[in-house]
Amino acid sequence: MFEITTNVLKIEDYLSHVQDDSHGAIVSFLGVVRNIHEGKSVHKIFYECYEKMALKQMKKIQDLTLEKFPMIKMVLVHRVGMVELQEASIVVLTSSKHRKHSFEANMYIMDEVKKLLPIWKKEHHPDGETSWVGIGS
């Protein structure tokens, strides 16, 4: 499953979606807001999303992942709106029989997320300034 939400993200809320009696390995990735980016202090980040397209691209990432790793279960959730320091902006869960595929699928999903999802960060700095990540900086 995949979704976009404004809620606080917790791994345990999504664990049941990847549980399977025949799966022995669950890998989860949490991307959290950190206090520095390219040398500049950050105290929170606003995540903006082109939601219609983001959901279409999430579906594509899910299809690509299940084609490459047919036996896994996966969860991909991105939070949008204002995210505070050390809160999570993304959670990715993968499960499979053995750990190798759970790790590989999880890394693959994150690589595709970074390439495909139309989501943008506006960093809020302690001095009150803001800047869009990845352009004009």
Place this chain on the structure above:
Amino acid sequence: MFEITTNVLKIEDYLSHVQDDSHGAIVSFLGVVRNIHEGKSVHKIFYECYEKMALKQMKKIQDLTLEKFPMIKMVLVHRVGMVELQEASIVVLTSSKHRKHSFEANMYIMDEVKKLLPIWKKEHHPDGETSWVGIGS
């Protein structure tokens, strides 16, 4: 940090140990009891541990990991005693600035766990039989 426990394992109980304002990526691995192993049905597993040595080897794994990935934080917890279907026997958490090291360190820790920890599984089958994993089978 590392420990051996008889308690039910939950990721959220250990997250605070890897949180760090400068870290943006938290990877967790949960090893859970699955219902089949080498073609035989399993309904629970008894984990036995040579605790004194296991703790010494966990310390060694932690030292090796922090030498290889100096900037990470990590948690390694193994449960012992009877573990039911879909309960976790191990949780490994790693955090770092970026996701690459969190994933790599987590996989590295699990590889070392499988090699070094003196912990043994006695599988309980639905027919009441039991068998030690990895020998005489």
Place this chain on the structure above:
Amino acid sequence: MKIQIEYFAIYRDLLGISSEELEVSDGLSIKELFLQKTDALMDRDELLESTVFAVNSDYEDCDYILKEGDEIVFIPPVSGG
């Protein structure tokens, strides 16, 4: 023919609008549309270089020819995750 442009992130900030419906001539490419809309912006060339294009929620090349009813978005470098 009519198309729709949705503006996000830096483009909404730079152009001051979040969407518009537009009448465009047949045969216009998405890159030409981009150059028209960003004509007044400083660093337009730098923006073009780092921007990709979406048509109806899919990525498209910059030489894509606009069609009636298309929903267009200029996609600055994404930074999800």
Place this chain on the structure above:
Amino acid sequence: MKIQIEYFAIYRDLLGISSEELEVSDGLSIKELFLQKTDALMDRDELLESTVFAVNSDYEDCDYILKEGDEIVFIPPVSGG
């Protein structure tokens, strides 16, 4: 000299004890100790092949020579995780 053996997992099941203190002769290797203790077991060769040895909570080679006070464990294939 005296040593201590702790038995775990399949060795405790096969030998029926969980630990023992033992008087051994000088110069005995850990492999020789293993062969003495498992003399009566079926599949002893197979067990030897898949077993490694621990002395005072560290892994040691099978030709390790026992020392006074050592704590010895025969380690069948580990299956943690």
